[in-house]
Amino acid sequence: MKLNQSGKYIIGVDIGGTNVRAAVTDRAGKAFGESRNKTLADDGPKAVLAQIVKTVQEAMASGEVTAEQITGVGCGMPGRTNREGVVTWSPNFVDIEGFELVGGLSKALNMAVLVENDVNTAAVGEFRFGAGQGVDSLVMLTLGTGIGGGIILNRQLWRGANAGAAEIGHMVVNPGGRKCECGNHGCLEAMAQRDAIVERAARKMQAGMPSSLAEEADYQVDKITPEIISRHAASGDELCLETLAETGHWVGIGIANCINLLNPDMVIVGGGIAQAGPPLWEPLKRGVRAYAIQESRVVCQVVESKLGDDAGIMGGVVLVLQALERA
């Protein structure tokens, strides 16, 4: 289905493992309506599709925008999708392989639909509307349950031979280190994902290191979250500071490798864990200084995401804008 060239509005959709969010914006990215629902990723692709459709329709209703006014729908989806818009792999979604995301959504909404990997989508969102405005090349990392990546070179998204580029989370930064879900050991993701951070804090707690975190979590590992760690680090708790410093160190090495490989203008770090402030960022920047080639490092800004949780939604809008510009 073709884009509606005369449409005034665009819909951006961020399909996460937990929530699906949609926003209606104009071509300048100004939002007019929004909605959010559970993705129901455990219930299979039919349920997921129904949730996406419902969320888009609610966003349109809240913005008092009609279907005829929509140019197209751009979606960020975790994992890989082929050129026909069929999902070939996605973590955390049950029975998702073969799900005709573009076909199904386009038919249900009677609109043109575009889809891209979620972190690639966040990268184009930051590039157009966020921290990356005005640069030619950037690398985006998102720190969360996993670690995702997106690469923009010469103002174009770099997808790789079969949409597998920018798996920065599976760059090995510590050979023989913590086991990764991909089967390797010491991947950046294995060293710095959410579970790795919690494990790191838990080990210190179990070793008897005194900490205000241990008191809040009542010495129970399953009560520790990166958010609590960040909060206690901000008030100077040594255990939490050490935990975030070690995390920042590994992320810094990963970023240094990206800088050495691509010589980008900018590296943007997003995801909830990136909001931990100086206790994460100072060790992270020390790691970058220690391992990146100086000539490349001095021209590369390493910054926090500007759009935060909205990077995916805004990236969805950008997918449509870029398709319009190509048309």
Ligand SMILES: [Zn+2]
């Ligand atoms: Zn891995």
